[in-house]
Amino acid sequence: MAPLISCIVPVFNGESHLRETLDSILAQTHRPIEVIVVVDGSSDASAEIALGYGPPVRLVRQDERGPAGTRNRGIEEARGDYLAFLDQDDLWHPEKLSRQRQRFRLRPELSVCWSHVTLFWSGEIAEEGRRRAGHPRGGTVPGYATTTMLARREVFEAIGPLDETLWFSDATEWVIRAREANVVMEMVDEALTFHRIHGANLTRRQDARSRDEFLQIAERALARRRAPGS
């Protein structure tokens, strides 16, 4: 029997695109799945939208704990053998889970599978997307981000959860930890996740705090290089 995959959707005020996102999970060719929508604080209709779906979509609500904390809550709630995450604005290719699951069948030693990501631009800033066409980071890129990840659940027990002090770079920091622990990971060449750029997340990416977090990650990497025995 195919293994259960828990699909974790962290949400903060995500009503605009949440239906599309959940529909792209329910359109997966892989079964069985469970879908855990974790609504973090939020003042919009996100929870009502998730509640309206019924099984296999399950709603979990919590007081605001931040993006990494919301993903971690999903991990705590998950019952699957494998965990996947999809951000509230993003979409999956219908065969995303089955193609990644195939990699695990071919490579039993594999713990984490990532995919490439294609960016797409929401209507209100489509013009900006056109202007960025051709930029190396404007199209399809390797997606070391939770939104592309399919992981055996045990890997989170071995590596630990996401660092909840990081708001922008939690996945990057987790990948570095996993690499240092020699976790077997694979990046598939296909774009199996579609990442929506819209006004709010574009602003978020240009936030000064985001720059500071990535600088902090470089600082930690340099400190580890200097540590005795490294």
Place this chain on the structure above:
Amino acid sequence: MKKLRPNSADVAAKVVDGEAILINLSNGMYYSMDSVGGLIWSMIEQGHDLGDVAATIERHYEVDRDTAERDVQALARALLDEGLVVPSDGGSAPDANGVQLPPAADGYAPPQLNKFDDMVDLFALDPPLPELSKLDGGGTEDT
């Protein structure tokens, strides 16, 4: 080369205990420079021209002027080549007496730009996207 300024559209930097740590968010490369390099970076950030920087190093470490100038220019070229700084067209120079200097007792060693590429693939998706002005070829549009 007379004066440079940090390429702040792409680069985040800090100086910790005299060491400069830089990351180029447009490509995921990151860098370190130890005490002499950290001093040079701090002075570039503060708006000093490269002549000021070499004079400060000459005084502080008691190296000859030619050595100081040669080493500052070499590091400046490396910073430019990596896209960490851009040429600057002047502006007012701050007072070099206000510069915080590392202990001279540490001795003088030519500054090195240490370069690390082990996180490049991790940065393809997540860090801040490039500013529109850069894509427009240096235009002035705000994002």
